Structures are given as C-alpha cells and as structure tokens.
Amino acid sequence: MGIAELTGTERDEALAALPEWALVRDGKAIGRRFVFADFSEAFAFMTRVALLAETHDHHPEWSNVYNRVEIELTTHDAGGLSKRDAAMARAIDALVA
Amino acid sequence: MGIAELTGTERDEALAALPEWALVRDGKAIGRRFVFADFSEAFAFMTRVALLAETHDHHPEWSNVYNRVEIELTTHDAGGLSKRDAAMARAIDALVA
Numbered sequence: 001m002g003i004a005e006l007t008g009t010e011r012d013e014a015l016a017a018l019p020e021w022a023l024v025r026d027g028k029a030i031g032r033r034f035v036f037a038d039f040s041e042a043f044a045f046m047t048r049v050a051l052l053a054e055t056h057d058h059h060p061e062w063s064n065v066y067n068r069v070e071i072e073l074t075t076h077d078a079g080g081l082s083k084r085d086a087a088m089a090r091a092i093d094a095l096v097a
Numbered sequence: 098m099g100i101a102e103l104t105g106t107e108r109d110e111a112l113a114a115l116p117e118w119a120l121v122r123d124g125k126a127i128g129r130r131f132v133f134a135d136f137s138e139a140f141a142f143m144t145r146v147a148l149l150a151e152t153h154d155h156h157p158e159w160s161n162v163y164n165r166v167e168i169e170l171t172t173h174d175a176g177g178l179s180k181r182d183a184a185m186a187r188a189i190d191a192l193v194a
Contacts, residue, residue, distance in 0.1 A: 043144075059136050059163050061160070062161055
C-alpha cells in the first residue's frame with residue numbers, strides 16, 4: 001500500500017497549521033526558507049534536520065548557500081503532498097521554534 | 098585586497114587538474130555531482146564538506162536529494178572562479194578518492 005496524496009481539503013488544513021510553509025511545484029510540494037547567522041549555524045540546523053529525516057524515513061530536497069537553507073518536502077510515492085510532509089514540516093519547525 | 102578571478106589560461110589549467118568538475122554558470126563556477134548509497138552516506142559526506150568549508154573559509158552552494166549531492170563552487174568576491182574554488186574542489190575530491 002502506498003501513501004495517499006492529500007485531498008484539497010486536507011492540504012488546506014495542513015497548510016493552515018504550517019503558516020511558515022508555502023505551496024511550491026504546482027501544489028505538489030511545500031517549501032520554507034530559513035536564514036541563520038552564518039554557515040556554522042545553518043549547517044548545525046541541517047544536521048538536526050538530517051537526523052529527523054532518518055527518524056521519519058522521509059528526506060528533504062534542500063539547498064544551502066552560506067547562511068540560508070531552502071527546504072522542499074514532497075512524497076514521491078504519493079505523487080505530491082502527503083501527511084508525511086506535514087509531519088516532517090512540523091518537526092522541522094519545532095527545531096527553530 | 099580582493100581575490101582575483103582566474104584568467105582563461107589559469108582556469109583551463111585548474112580544470113585540467115579537476116577532471117570530475119565541469120564549468121557551470123557561463124564559466125563563473127564549477128560543479129560536480131556525487132552519488133552515494135543512501136541519504137546517510139550522502140549526509141556524512143556533506144558533513145565532511147562542511148568542515149572543509151569552515152577550514153577553508155569558503156562555502157559551497159549545494160543541494161541534496163536523498164543519495165545525491167550537487168556542489169557548485171564560485172568566489173563572489175572575485176566575480177567568478179578563483180584559486181580558492183580550485184583548492185576547495187581538490188579538497189572535496191580527496192574525501193571521495
């Protein structure tokens with residue numbers, strides 16, 4: 001059994017609970033940009049996200065330029081957003097809350 | 098004093114010594130893609146690159162999707178490629194040699 005893509009209503013509800021995240025890729029993913037003081041702080045954050053990713057078995061598509069980190073979450077098996085993306089976004093948000 | 102952009106000849110010589118790297122961004126940067134067995138191995142590599150970046154005080158522009166890591170190196174202060182990019186590329190190559 002695969003994991004289901006969120007319905008439109010489910011997606012709206014998930015996004016309402018994730019105000020820092022925006023829909024990207026025609027609604028197939030959510031993204032957030034993080035800005036830190038420097039590379040050291042940015043990479044420390046990335047390390048914590050990497051540990052979350054392994055715990056959740058759900059991995060970000062992300063990039064880093066010095067103090068900036070851009071994260072996108074999508075679920076390939078669902079062909080778009082799933083509850084796994086929302087759960088991962090909440091866990092990432094908790095790191096910087 | 099800023100750091101100088103490589104001349105055409107210097108750039109050719111640097112690239113000849115970095116056969117795994119390609120010119121990108123109209124010759125203003127060099128890039129290489131790395132593929133690992135899984136996310137854990139990819140992020141372990143990224144951690145080592147992050148330590149190099151701090152040691153060299155020269156930071157990559159990079160992205161990661163699961164087991165793939167794409168790195169681009171450029172020197173903003175030089176407006177393009179400098180010897181710092183070549184040195185960083187050599188150090189990164191040494192990690193996977």
